[in-house]
Amino acid sequence: MFDRSDNGVMAREPRFEEIMCGLLQSGKVPRAMVSETREAVALARRFSDEVVRPHSLELDRRMQEDPTYIPWDFARDANRWGFYTMWLPRFLGGKGMSLPTMGPFFEELCACDSTLGLLTAGQYFGFSILLASWNLRIIQRIVRDVIEGERTGEPCILAGAVTEPQAGTDVEEMELLSRAKVNCHARKVKGGYLVNGTKIFISLAQMATWTMLIAYEDLHRPEETVVMLAVKKGTKGFSLGRMENKMGQKACPVGELIFEDCFIPDEDVCYSSEQVRHLRRGPKESAMQLIDFVVSNTRPGVGAAATGVARGAYEQALRFACETEVDGKLLVNHEWAQCLLAEMYKNVALARMTYMEGTYVNGLYGITRLLSIKPVYYLDKVIPESTPRWIAGLLDSDSATRWTRKFLLDGQTDEQIARTSGWASLSKFAASDLALDTCEKAIELMGHAGTRHEYRVEKHLRDIKVMQIFEGTNQLNRLNLFKCMIARSTQEALIFSD
Numbered sequence: 001m002f003d004r005s006d007n008g009v010m011a012r013e014p015r016f017e018e019i020m021c022g023l024l025q026s027g028k029v030p031r032a033m034v035s036e037t038r039e040a041v042a043l044a045r046r047f048s049d050e051v052v053r054p055h056s057l058e059l060d061r062r063m064q065e066d067p068t069y070i071p072w073d074f075a076r077d078a079n080r081w082g083f084y085t086m087w088l089p090r091f092l093g094g095k096g097m098s099l100p101t102m103g104p105f106f107e108e109l110c111a112c113d114s115t116l117g118l119l120t121a122g123q124y125f126g127f128s129i130l131l132a133s134w135n136l137r138i139i140q141r142i143v144r145d146v147i148e149g150e151r152t153g154e155p156c157i158l159a160g161a162v163t164e165p166q167a168g169t170d171v172e173e174m175e176l177l178s179r180a181k182v183n184c185h186a187r188k189v190k191g192g193y194l195v196n197g198t199k200i201f202i203s204l205a206q207m208a209t210w211t212m213l214i215a216y217e218d219l220h221r222p223e224e225t226v227v228m229l230a231v232k233k234g235t236k237g238f239s240l241g242r243m244e245n246k247m248g249q250k251a252c253p254v255g256e257l258i259f260e261d262c263f264i265p266d267e268d269v270c271y272s273s274e275q276v277r278h279l280r281r282g283p284k285e286s287a288m289q290l291i292d293f294v295v296s297n298t299r300p301g302v303g304a305a306a307t308g309v310a311r312g313a314y315e316q317a318l319r320f321a322c323e324t325e326v327d328g329k330l331l332v333n334h335e336w337a338q339c340l341l342a343e344m345y346k347n348v349a350l351a352r353m354t355y356m357e358g359t360y361v362n363g364l365y366g367i368t369r370l371l372s373i374k375p376v377y378y379l380d381k382v383i384p385e386s387t388p389r390w391i392a393g394l395l396d397s398d399s400a401t402r403w404t405r406k407f408l409l410d411g412q413t414d415e416q417i418a419r420t421s422g423w424a425s426l427s428k429f430a431a432s433d434l435a436l437d438t439c440e441k442a443i444e445l446m447g448h449a450g451t452r453h454e455y456r457v458e459k460h461l462r463d464i465k466v467m468q469i470f471e472g473t474n475q476l477n478r479l480n481l482f483k484c485m486i487a488r489s490t491q492e493a494l495i496f497s498d
């Protein structure tokens with residue numbers, strides 16, 4: 001009965017490795033990760049109580065009246081609490097909190113206010129893009145600026161710029177990039193690149209010290225000519241355009257970036273096809289891998305934020321049901337209300353499972369793989385907070401970047417890329433859809449009170465609607481899941497052919 005040879009049955013769909021990621025990762029997770037995650041959650045609860053909740057509604061109303069207001073006071077608070085360096089590895093000079101603890105932290109903050117949650121953790125979107133380039137020299141330099149920003153009290157924030165006026169969904173997916181109408185051109189010139197073009201809907205655009213910019217050397221062959229540039233605020237030829245007045249996520253500024261003959265020196269080029277010629281994949285596949293490294297990390301991050309929103313709406317509805325009488329008895333004692341609350345609780349639990357699974361997959365095969373290896377994990381915990389000189393020197397060398405890229409990019413199989421990317425998409429669209437459903441159910445339970453600003457549920461609803469759009473629309477993420485996990489089981493399937 002317990003025949004150890006599986007006679008090929010385990011090659012059948014669904015693949016064991018794909019549906020048991022949490023189980024496969026469980027033995028590899030360092031024990032200290034449990035206490036670290038508890039610490040992250042406790043910290044988020046304290047910050048929510050002391051800083052977020054007291055300002056949340058007031059700031060949302062203020063943004064309604066003046067959409068150009070920039071919430072620097074809040075960013076300074078987040079900086080003072082150490083959040084902008086919290087998840088940067090200690091060997092780079094950060095506080096070394098492990099990246100997988102970020103989901104539960106983010107869920108907590110977003111249960112209170114997802115906009116201020118994004119303002120706190122949104123900078124790690126920019127950092128994820130920077131990290132995925134695995135250009136250790138530039139990573140080290142920019143991280144130093146973030147640390148200095150914490151020391152001086154003036155936050156050094158990172159942003160990531162991909163979306164363009166004519167290309168949103170198309171630049172999130174390499175299969176579509178070849179047909180995309182991109183305009184952000186980076187021309188190779190002596191000593192660097194000359195950039196021309198526009199980016200839109202860039203989170204934290206007005207606040208960022210460094211923006212990780214995705215541009216293209218050849219606008220007719222963008223998929224083969226991706227470059228990633230680190231652009232510092234104040235660089236000649238780089239300016240800010242309009243600031244968006246949007247329905248939700250109001251306190252998290254989003255804006256346009258304009259590049260007019262903007263010169264970026266070679267030392268700020270994080271990634272180009274030239275830099276990765278030594279890798280086994282070609283320029284198109286390497287660029288796809290870079291994008292997948294980023295979104296496989298940031299999409300479960302959106303999943304965590306969405307789980308927080310669902311929880312926030314559910315908790316408000318439960319509180320309301322415990323305080324409000326309908327037909328002579330408390331709402332919470334009506335069976336229909338109990339069923340509705342059970343549905344909301346289920347939504348939160350399911351959403352959480354998706355982002356945790358996405359986190360495990362990243363530890364197994366994705367961006368956190370290196371830092372999840374137990375000896376590396378414990379080594380980073382004992383390193384003194386300021387980067388030792390020998391490590392700084394090592395990171396500055398080109399060979400360290402080449403070796404790290406070889407290990408991480410060449411070491412990742414196509415199957416592993418598909419698994420991390422597929423789970424990330426699943427988490428992003430499932431959690432945000434479940435959260436929207438939870439907000440609607442909360443308003444249904446609360447009646448007219450649910451639409452009142454002071455109950456926060458209508459704000460959660462506005463905020464979550466926006467989350468269905470960024471980090472690739474939920475439609476794109478569904479198609480990506482199909483591409484990564486479903487298409488291979490049928491020969492007839494055509495991918496991105498419409």
Ligand SMILES: Cc1cc2nc3c(=O)[nH]c(=O)nc-3n(C[C@H](O)[C@H](O)[C@H](O)COP(=O)(O)OP(=O)(O)OC[C@H]3O[C@@H](n4cnc5c(N)ncnc54)[C@H](O)[C@@H]3O)c2cc1C
Nearest residue numbers: 160161162163167168169201202203470471472473475476
């Ligand atoms: C609040 C907010 C913050 C953002 N922050 C950032 C940021 O920091 N950095 C950044 O780079 N971008 C950011 N974005 C942009 C975001 O990533 C894009 O809005 C998103 O990728 C969708 O692109 P689009 O809006 O151009 O929609 P479009 O691509 O124009 O899509 C319109 C509709 O068509 C569908 N669609 C398009 N193409 C296809 C296809 N091939 N197959 C099926 N359906 C398709 C879409 O799903 C959507 O329903 C942000 C957006 C918002 C709203």
